[in-house]
Amino acid sequence: MGTAQRLLLPALLVLLVACWLGGGVTVDDTWVDEGLQLLALPVLLLAAWILFENPASHWARFGIALAALIAAVPVLQLLPISEQFWLRIPARATLAEDLRIAGVTTAPHWTLSPRATEASLWALLPAVAAFLAALALETQQRRRVVQGVLVLVLFNVAFAFFQTGLPPDSPLRLYQDFNAGFGGLLANTNHQATACNIGMALAIGLGAEARLREKRGMATVQRSWWYFGLAVALLLMVPLSTSRAGVSLALPVLVLALLLTATLRLGRMLHSRRAMLIGMGLLVLAVAGVHAALGWMAVDQAEELRHTMAAATVQLGEANAPLGSGIGTFVPVFEQAIPRNLLLSGFINHAHNEYAQWWLTTGWLGMLVLGLTLTLLLAATWKLFRSEGRHAALAGGCMAAIFAVLAHSWAEYPLRTLTLMSTTGLLCGVLLASLAEVHPRGKKGKRRVDLT
Numbered sequence: 001m002g003t004a005q006r007l008l009l010p011a012l013l014v015l016l017v018a019c020w021l022g023g024g025v026t027v028d029d030t031w032v033d034e035g036l037q038l039l040a041l042p043v044l045l046l047a048a049w050i051l052f053e054n055p056a057s058h059w060a061r062f063g064i065a066l067a068a069l070i071a072a073v074p075v076l077q078l079l080p081i082s083e084q085f086w087l088r089i090p091a092r093a094t095l096a097e098d099l100r101i102a103g104v105t106t107a108p109h110w111t112l113s114p115r116a117t118e119a120s121l122w123a124l125l126p127a128v129a130a131f132l133a134a135l136a137l138e139t140q141q142r143r144r145v146v147q148g149v150l151v152l153v154l155f156n157v158a159f160a161f162f163q164t165g166l167p168p169d170s171p172l173r174l175y176q177d178f179n180a181g182f183g184g185l186l187a188n189t190n191h192q193a194t195a196c197n198i199g200m201a202l203a204i205g206l207g208a209e210a211r212l213r214e215k216r217g218m219a220t221v222q223r224s225w226w227y228f229g230l231a232v233a234l235l236l237m238v239p240l241s242t243s244r245a246g247v248s249l250a251l252p253v254l255v256l257a258l259l260l261t262a263t264l265r266l267g268r269m270l271h272s273r274r275a276m277l278i279g280m281g282l283l284v285l286a287v288a289g290v291h292a293a294l295g296w297m298a299v300d301q302a303e304e305l306r307h308t309m310a311a312a313t314v315q316l317g318e319a320n321a322p323l324g325s326g327i328g329t330f331v332p333v334f335e336q337a338i339p340r341n342l343l344l345s346g347f348i349n350h351a352h353n354e355y356a357q358w359w360l361t362t363g364w365l366g367m368l369v370l371g372l373t374l375t376l377l378l379a380a381t382w383k384l385f386r387s388e389g390r391h392a393a394l395a396g397g398c399m400a401a402i403f404a405v406l407a408h409s410w411a412e413y414p415l416r417t418l419t420l421m422s423t424t425g426l427l428c429g430v431l432l433a434s435l436a437e438v439h440p441r442g443k444k445g446k447r448r449v450d451l452t
Contacts, residue, residue, distance in 0.1 A: 004050050009141045011043045012133040013148050016426065019126055020152045023418025024186040036418055037122050040129035047132035057436030060135045062376055063428065067128055069369045073362055074121040074327045077111040081323075091319040091337075111326025112333060120328035126418055127425035134429025139391070139437065142430050143209065146202055146394060149423060150230070153199030157237050160184030160192060182240045186419060193246020194414045196234045197404035198423065200250070201257040203231035205397015208261035209390045231257075245411045253404045260384050260396030262441075306411060310353035312338070317360035324363025333360070350416060354409035377402065380435055387438035395434035398427040 018039055022032040056064070086108035087093050095112075111117040137145060160182045166172055174185065181189040207227030214224060231254075238250045258264040316337050317324070325333040331349060351357040358366050377399070384396050405414050405424050414420040 002050075004046050004053075005136075005138065008043070008046045008050060008133055008136060009144060011046060012130065012137075012145060012426075015039055015043050015126060015129060015133075016145070016148060016152065016422065019130075019418050019422040020156065020185055023126070023422065024183070024191070025417065033123060033418065037125040040125040043133050044125065044129035047129065047136045050136040051132065054136075056135065057433070059380070059432040059435045063131070063135065063432040066369070066373055066376060067131055069372065071121070071124055071128065073366055073369060074111075074117050074124075076365070077117050077324070077326050077362075078109065078114055078121075080109050083108050089320060089323060091316070091325075109326075110323055111329060113326055113329045116328030117326045123418070126422040130422045131425035131429040134426045135433050137430075137433065142433060143206070143394060145426065146206060146398070146430060149426065150199050150202050150206065152423075153195050153202075153234065154230070156184040156186065156192070156195060157199075157234070158184075160240075181242065186417065188412075188417070189241045190243040190246060190408070190412045191414050191417060191420060193238050193241035193243035193250075194405055194408045194412070194420060196238045196241065197246060197250055197253045197408070198401040198420075198427075200231045200234040200238075201253055201400035201404060202397045202427075203227045203234060204254075204257040204263060204400070205261050205394050207231065208263045208393035208396070211263075212390045212393060243412075245408055249404060249407050252407075253400055256403055257397055257400035260381070260399050261393045262388055262396070263393075306352045309351050310356045313351040313353065313356040313360050317356065317363070320360060320363065322364040324359075324361050324366060327361045330357055330361055350413040352412060354413055354415055357413070374406075377406075380431060383435055383438070386441055387435075388441040389437075389439055391434045391437040392439075395431050395438065398431040398434070401427050402431065 015036075018036055023036055025032075051060075051064070087096055092108075092112075134142065134145065163174060163184060164182055175183075175187055183189040183192045186192050186195065204227070207224045210227055211224035214222075235250055235254060238246050241247075255264075313330075313334065316334065319337075320333070330351065334351070351360070355370070358370060362369075380395075381399055384392055384399060402424060405420065408414055415424065
């Protein structure tokens with residue numbers, strides 16, 4: 001192991017801890033964000049050096065190409081475009097007329113706010129650095145970093161208990177301007193639910209991986225049950241966040257994690273009555289979770305503003321197509337075209353639907369990149385269902401955790417915080433790197449024994 005390889009894991013862990021300590025808010029352009037971006041640079045350089053020196057798998061290459069495409073979206077949006085094309089977009093033609101009446105002239109760009117889009121580009125640094133670093137880690141290091149994420153989730157739960165036990169006017173409260181509830185380091189308690197679901201999925205993946213290592217005498221006996229116990233504990237913590245979407249997703253994420261990590265095998269259920277009963281019980285729980293999610297969506301549409309905000313964002317995205325308004329421009333663009341039923345005392349900072357907001361701010365190009373990303377994740381999921389072994393177990397836990405984030409993004413904005421964005425980027429890197437080392441399920445013959 002070279003010097004760069006030895007330095008990468010501690011550097012990545014330092015970045016990850018810093019993102020959890022300072023990246024839990026959803027306010028952009030603070031000095032903490034800038035510090036985290038600077039801290040990501042050495043991690044990014046170390047990872048790039050290692051990946052350049054060592055040939056990457058085709059899964060890793062696909063991931064790197066997609067990461068480049070994601071970063072290319074804000075870069076392209078900073079470019080100037082012709083005024084003739086700029087005026088063909090309905091929303092911009094109206095804006096140009098307003099600017100003409102006010103006597104304002106400006107050079108048109110792809111984005112409506114180059115400064116906001118540039119800030120959003122730099123905000124990607126921690127997540128991209130974590131993703132590339134995870135791709136460059138060795139096998140044992142990947143397990144360590146996943147364990148590090150689980151420790152951070154558990155610490156945040158403990159810190160949330162500490163915060164909720166403080167009096168409202170206590171100077172020890174992290175967020176003095178409002179009550180963060182059970183959020184801990186995360187300002188939004190809905191994001192705490194996402195974090196607990198992430199931790200639950202990772203604990204199941206680590207437990208399944210530890211169980212396979214126990215069979216080979218490579219791990220302490222009964223260690224796997226400690227991980228499964230932590231998964232149950234985190235499942236029980238999700239309702240404390242008071243996030244209805246998070247609670248609705250907990251059971252489907254649990255079942256998906258059990259299936260992807262081969263903790264519960266469909267084939268085994270057909271030959272074991274006990275396994276079949278367990279599987280039927282989990283299926284009932286998953287259906288109940290999906291039913292609860294559908295019920296939550298119905299309540300949300302009838303009684304809350306999330307559905308209205310998402311629908312208004314989609315309509316506004318159509319008016320700004322095909323270019324999109326520009327990453328980082330949601331607040332001013334939405335305020336200019338806000339429906340009357342959304343005129344509130346405070347401003348709306350997000351669409352509360354990541355997909356609608358991506359459509360508004362990135363246009364057709366962003367939807368293309370999103371489609372390619374989801375296609376890669378679906379291909380990875382299919383690969384995991386047909387694979388087995390320790391690497392597949394760890395990758396399965398990561399895939400279930402990523403699903404938890406993407407599913408919650410339909411009603412929230414977890415990827416708008418540096419904490420969860422960098423954590424998700426790291427898990428994507430672990431997933432793709434681990435896929436290169438899995439072997440087909442049920443394949444007979446010689447298998448390479450990895451003692452790491």
